Amino acid sequence: MGRAVTLVKDSAPAARKARPAARATEGRPGRRRENLAGYLFMSPWIAGFLLLTAGPMVASLYFAFTDYNLFTTPKWVGFDNFTKMFDDPRWQKSVEVTAKYVIIGTPLKLLLALGVALLLAQSRRGQAFYRAAFYAPSLIGASVSVGFVWRSLFSDGAVVDRTQTFLGFHVGGWVGSADWVLYCLVALTVWQFGAPMVIFLAGLKQVPKELYEAAEMDGAGPLRRFWNITLPMISPVLFFNVLLETIHSFQIFGSAYVVSNTYCGPADGTLVYTCYLYQQGFKNSQMGFASAMAWMLLLAVALVTAVLFWSQKKWVHYEEDAR
Amino acid sequence: MGTSRNPERRTILKAAGASAAALGLAATTGCGGESGSGNGAVTIRYSWWGAEERAKKINRTIALFEKKYPKIKVKTDFQTYQSFWEKFQTQAAGGNPPDVFQNAVAFLRKYDKRRILLDLKSQVQAGNLSLDHFRADVTKVGEVDGKQLGIPVGSNTMALVVDKKVFQKAGVEPHAGWTWDDYFKALKTVHDRTKVPGDTGYFTIMYLYDLYLRQNGKAFFAKDGLGFDQADLTEWWTDGYNRVKAGIVTDPKVVQQDMPKSSLSAGHGASEFTWDNFTVRYSAEGDSTYGLAPIPTTDGKHTGQYLASLMLSASARTSHPKEVTQFIDFMVHDPEVGKIMGYDRGILATTEQYAAYQPADAVSKEIAQYEEDTAKSGVLGTITPHPSGADTVEAAFLRLGGDLGQGKTKVTDAVKQFFTEAEAAFQA
Structure with a gap:
């Protein structure tokens, strides 16, 4: 088996170089049949991708340039939906709310994940239990029932309100306050720091012990060691987490929908982007506008991702030695 | 490796091909309709919105129907109001x-x-x-441009629900023909003497504003748009906002948090405008006693009220129009159905059902009495048409009213935004 692989690896580029034109007509029935089998085995996935993902995406790209209410034939309107967006105060509000959520929630969540991962990376008794316990919210956090629990935790006269009042500052329930309700959603996402934490833990395990020993010999304190060894060494993992969590945050929907009792309020306080998209498409029958919004979100996320990838040259440290 | 032709692989290939084909087949058959099986039996799909309680009652009435029409089977589905219409729109599209x-x-x-x-x-x-035996011409509610698009199962009308204990404590007594001035004075008295806000947010309720406009010779909806202008709404909302500030109307923030409970049943307000048949809800949710009171008037006489109604409609696409209509006929005329449903969807619409059901509980009796009194006093008008998009407009009215009540938007901005959104809704 090992030999076969090496063989293919070595001979393929050579063959390509030698007879590029002949490749298309290269008659190797066995290979072709093998490919066919591969595609057949993949066919359920391919069918699903074409029917449930690619198809609707192409359709929504078309709808984005039309006036479409789901019932009548879409009417081509060019870029109207996109220009309308920028004049729409609720769209602006939804961008503002989502940006706030991403900018506040993601760093907080990652900081907490990294902090707890650092604590749990040391060998202690009952460590497995703690890891599981901190990870648990990530498993259940996206569920509707937790949204309901959150709603009641942050209402007037509920635990959070009473604790705050006891501590001497009175805001009332967050759920009913247009200014505070977003932080309720931020708290919910930060609470689910378990998933990035597990990835950080895996990253921390990879850092060679010798580096710390050497640094300690040289008299480096814990802070120095973290800053000069840990952080650079886990920077690829950090980059991965930042990327994943940022993209994920942009797509927040469920918690906003449940915590606000489906209205994305009060006073549009939880009107995150996808929530507004949903309202326009499925409540107000403005499917053209909703499709345009979806593509706008895709563009925004792509842009943010591109910036992150560009920035990694400055701060992400990959081990260069090619093993 | 690539040239080996062992039979095993061929078998696998065939199996893969076969299963792919089977999947494809399953997909096509899965989409086929299922009504109309061999023995002439027909299946119709029936959906509604409402709580568990309503579903239990409806299922009992369907059992009666299937007994009488053994060849018609009814498949059911129900959701809450909002989810119902979201799902319905997708299905219909x-x-x-x-x-x-x-x-x-x-x-x-x-x-x-x-x-x-x-x-x-x-x-x-x-x-x-049959369109005979409907009370008070209520079938008119289901008429649009000469077409009969819905058949009423029950009628309801807007009413004022009051927390009797709080009103008594404050020494305030609602009475027929009272004016808005009387009403707001009463709210202030309630708030001064009991510290409870007098009302839970009248200015965000589209159907109440409709009554107010009707009292003044206008209406919320015209045939294909709004029946009032920006100045009208600015006045209505400015007054509302000032009353929130003054504490006589519940803070919308509190209303938001009480949901899905009503702030009236939560004890955060002493009265609430709503449909009369919803009164049942307050006694179930809250600890006080609740009663129905007359709608305030502008001229001491006209309340602007009319009978509205929940209806049954049929799909223009149904392949069994006859069976579906027989189903509707049975559901609105059969006395046994009336006995089971009670006033769950409003006061029973046909005289057969109205006579068959004798409410046992005090609340239901009071609702029936209220509608009878309202009808007798001669204040009932005819319902104004609701243009396409009325549902979206109602949601925007509620939302923007809440926003400005919380002080998050200026009244003028909210009014402007409302007219923009209404325009878009009518055009969609």
Whole structure:
């Protein structure tokens, strides 16, 4: 088996170089049949991708340039939906709310994940239990029932309100306050720091012990060691987490929908982007506008991702030695 | 490796091909309709919105129907109000709406414009459905441009529900023909003497504003747009906002947190405008006693009230129009059905059912009395048409009213935004 692989690896580029034109007509029935089998085995996935993902995406790209209410034939309107967006105060509000959520929630969540991962990376008794316990919210956090629990935790006269009042500052329930309700959603996402934490833990395990020993010999304190060894060494993992969590945050929907009792309020306080998209498409029958919004979100996320990838040259440290 | 031709691989290949084909087949058959099996039995789909309690009652009435029409099977589905209409819109857009479904006046024109609703006139002429024995001409609610698009199952009218204990404690007594000035003075007295805000947010309720406008010779909806101008709404909302500030109307923030409970039943307000048949809810949710009071007037006489109604409508796409109509006929006329449903969907619409059901509980009795009194006092007018998009407009009215009540928007901005959104909704 090992030999076969090496063989293919070595001979393929050579063959390509030698007879590029002949490749298309290269008659190797066995290979072709093998490919066919591969595609057949993949066919359920391919069918699903074409029917449930690619198809609707192409359709929504078309709808984005039309006036479409789901019932009548879409009417081509060019870029109207996109220009309308920028004049729409609720769209602006939804961008503002989502940006706030991403900018506040993601760093907080990652900081907490990294902090707890650092604590749990040391060998202690009952460590497995703690890891599981901190990870648990990530498993259940996206569920509707937790949204309901959150709603009641942050209402007037509920635990959070009473604790705050006891501590001497009175805001009332967050759920009913247009200014505070977003932080309720931020708290919910930060609470689910378990998933990035597990990835950080895996990253921390990879850092060679010798580096710390050497640094300690040289008299480096814990802070120095973290800053000069840990952080650079886990920077690829950090980059991965930042990327994943940022993209994920942009797509927040469920918690906003449940915590606000489906209205994305009060006073549009939880009107995150996808929530507004949903309202326009499925409540107000403005499917053209909703499709345009979806593509706008895709563009925004792509842009943010591109910036992150560009920035990694400055701060992400990959081990260069090619093993 | 690549050239080996062992039989095993061929078998696998065949199996893969076969299963792919089977999947494809399954996909096509899965989409096929299922009504109309060999023995002539027909299956119709029926959906509605409402709570668990309503579903239990409806299921009992369906059992009666299936006993009388053994060849018709009814498949059911129900959601909450919002989810119902979201799902319905998607189903209808996909050409697959339920055969028969619960409907309300705000949706008639919207789905008539989209050709989803069956005009039941021809079925009435064919003798499958009777429009006789409906109380107070309530079938008019289901009429649009000469078409009969919905058949009422019950009637309701806007009412004022008061927390009797709080009103008594404050020494305030609502009375027929009282004016808005009387009403707001009463709210202030309630708040001064009991510290409870007098009302839970009248200015965000579209159907109440409709009554106010009707008292003044206008209406919320004209045939294809709004029946009032920005100045009207600015005044209505400015007053509302000032009353929130003054504490006589519940802070919308509190209302938001009380949901899905009403702030009236939560004890955060002493009165609330709503449909009379919803009163049942307050006694179930809250600890106080609740009663119905007359709608305040502008001239000491006209309340602007009318009978609205929940209806049953049929899909224009149904392949069993006859069976569906027989189902509707049974559900609105059969006395046993009336006995089971009670006033769950409003005061029973036909005289057969109205006579068959004798409410045992005090609340239901009071609702029936309220509608009887309202009808007798001669204040009932006819319902104004709801243009397509009325549902979206109602949601925007509620939302923007809440926003400005919380002080998050200026009244002038909210009014402007409301007119913009209403315009878009009518055009969609």
